[in-house]
Amino acid sequence: MAGKSSDHKLSRDDIITAVAELIAEQGLENLTMRNIAKHVGCSVGTLPHYFDGKDDIVIAALNWSNERIFSRLGNMEVDEIHLESLYPLIRMAMPVDGVSDTEWRVRLCLWDYAATNEEMRDTVNKINDSVTDLLKGLLDHLQKTGEIHAQQDKDATAMTLLHMCIGGGFNMLHTPLEQREGKLQPLFNYIESIRA
Numbered sequence: 001m002a003g004k005s006s007d008h009k010l011s012r013d014d015i016i017t018a019v020a021e022l023i024a025e026q027g028l029e030n031l032t033m034r035n036i037a038k039h040v041g042c043s044v045g046t047l048p049h050y051f052d053g054k055d056d057i058v059i060a061a062l063n064w065s066n067e068r069i070f071s072r073l074g075n076m077e078v079d080e081i082h083l084e085s086l087y088p089l090i091r092m093a094m095p096v097d098g099v100s101d102t103e104w105r106v107r108l109c110l111w112d113y114a115a116t117n118e119e120m121r122d123t124v125n126k127i128n129d130s131v132t133d134l135l136k137g138l139l140d141h142l143q144k145t146g147e148i149h150a151q152q153d154k155d156a157t158a159m160t161l162l163h164m165c166i167g168g169g170f171n172m173l174h175t176p177l178e179q180r181e182g183k184l185q186p187l188f189n190y191i192e193s194i195r196a
Helices: 012-026 033-040 044-049 054-073 083-093 098-114 118-144 154-172 181-193
Strands: none
Touching: 012 033, 012 054, 012 098, 033 044, 054 098, 054 118, 083 154, 083 181, 098 118, 098 154, 118 154, 154 181
């Protein structure tokens, strides 16, 4: 991204992508307006034309990560989903390749930041609620088609899957990329445990 020569060709998406790259590579502690401008190739004075401040940029980066993950998940209609469909959906949402690794590194830094920043915490909670609602919808469909137990508590199951994905994803970041596929098995085993 570095090396852009003209501020007027810059877009908000260019800045968000650059910020995500910086966070993934260097963490939040090195995310300054000066570093962002240098990485994007613009002046520091250009950034306020696109964002209200550093927190606004950080929230945009978190949304960038989640939107990219959701865009991969959103290509399948709920009524086309079977229990086996959950495996590739989960795989697409986890950090098992270079692209998703960057997305999860951004998430890790920003979720840590949310522990002490109320606005970021609200954003993280909204994202978690959206994911939980998506999972509950999938589970509801799978109950109606008889693929999972009729008495399965959708709320508890959705929350368990969410927590397993979050914890598993963060732990995968500490595992060499080529070994991460094997780390998905506990999630898949849990899904099998709810099969009717």
